[in-house]
Amino acid sequence: MMDEGLLVQERILPSFPSTQGLTTLDNSTQWCWVCKSSSMTLVKRGAIPENMSGHDYRITDATYGLTADIFQCGQCGFRQCSDLVNVLQYYEEMEDDEYEATRAERAIQANTLLKIVERFKPRGRLLDVGAGSGIFVEQAQKAGFTACGVEPSRSLHAQARQRGLPVTLGALPHDNVTGPFDVVTLVDVIEHVPNPIEVTQSLGNVLADDGVCLIATPDIGSVAARLMGWRWWHYRLAHIGYFNRSTLRLAMKSAGMDIIHISRPTWYFTVSYLATRVLQYVPAWLRPPIPKFFDRIMMPLNLFDSWLIVCRKSC
Incomplete structure (x- = not known):
């Protein structure tokens, strides 16, 4: 858990609140990252570390509910942390x-x-964006793809290279990452960027004309998100853009992409990993020890609170 002494005061508003009486941003300087509307309303007051660092952006961070200020677009409903660009x-x-x-x-x-x-492209050149230590790249190679990745973390990039995996340090667009690729994947990436349309357009620039793009991202419109409110596990400091089905479709359309498949992805975790995450909602003094053998038990989990889409370039 993050040291509470590092946090500034936080005021959390109710889940899916009325926008009446809340702050509206200065239209001259702020706009929606998806539809470009200037009608942005504050819906959650944030609390961020005074000395924010890469530690706060870990993939496995479990400080749920900690975000920057979240604003909602009055035009399309997209939610974003406008101050984290x-x-x-x-x-x-x-x-x-x-x-x-x-x-x-x-x-x-x-x-x-x-x-x-593989339903759409059984083989070919594959690029994984936000490749981490190269796990997806490694599995794609085993499946018969000519796969590579791009990753901004120097530490995770070094781990991928130690395994001999072709992962390039950096982000798109990148001079050393050139298409055309038959497949481009972004798994839990697009919610981390302040320019989702531009990122998706950059995918189109490296994607073959008949290629496909797979994107997975949390769904703010899901039942789980509504029930958990601001304590939903996808409200995290590293997540600065929050999509639902309609804003995801709008983002893809704005980037010149057509959705050809949409579903709810299944994730895989050890029982100990899940137990650790669930216990974040329990006071520290009430948390029981997690048995060691939980590390050896793996289970699939689909809470229907993420979207998985496959896209093609618009004709």
Whole structure:
């Protein structure tokens, strides 16, 4: 858990609140990252570390409910952390030992996603954006793809290279990452960027004309998100854009992409990993020890609170 002494005062509003009486941003300087509307309303007061660092942007971070200020677009409903637009530096310095410790279950997850990709493109050149330590790239190679990745974290990039995996340090667009690719994947990436339309357009620039793009992202319109409110596990400091089905479709259309498949993805975790996350909602003094053998039990989990889409370039 993050040291509470590092946090500034936080005021959390009710889930899906009325926008009446809340602050509206200065229209001259703020706009929606999806539809470009200037009608932005504050719906959640944030609390961020005074000395924010890459540690706060770990993939496995479990400080649920901690975000920057969240604003909602009055035009399309997209939610975004408008003040966090220069986040790349945190991903560059981010280290996450727990991520590598979950490599086995993430490999199973990658293979599940690859089976969906293979319905549309059974083989070819594949690019994984936000490749981490190369887990998806490694599994794609085993499945017969000519796969590579791009990753901004220096630490995770180094781990991928130690395994001999072709992962390039950086982000798109990148001079050393050139298409055309038959498949481009972004698994839990698009919610981390302040320019989702531009990122998706950059995918189109490296995607073959008949290629496909797979994107997975949390769904703010899901039942779980509504029930949990601001304590939903996808409200995290690293998540700065929050999609529902309609804003995801709008984002893809704005980027010149057509959705050809949409479903709810299944993730894979050890029981100990899940138990640790669930216990974040329990006071520290009430948390029981987690049995060691939970590390050896893996299970699939689909809470129907994420979207998985496959897209093609618009004709």
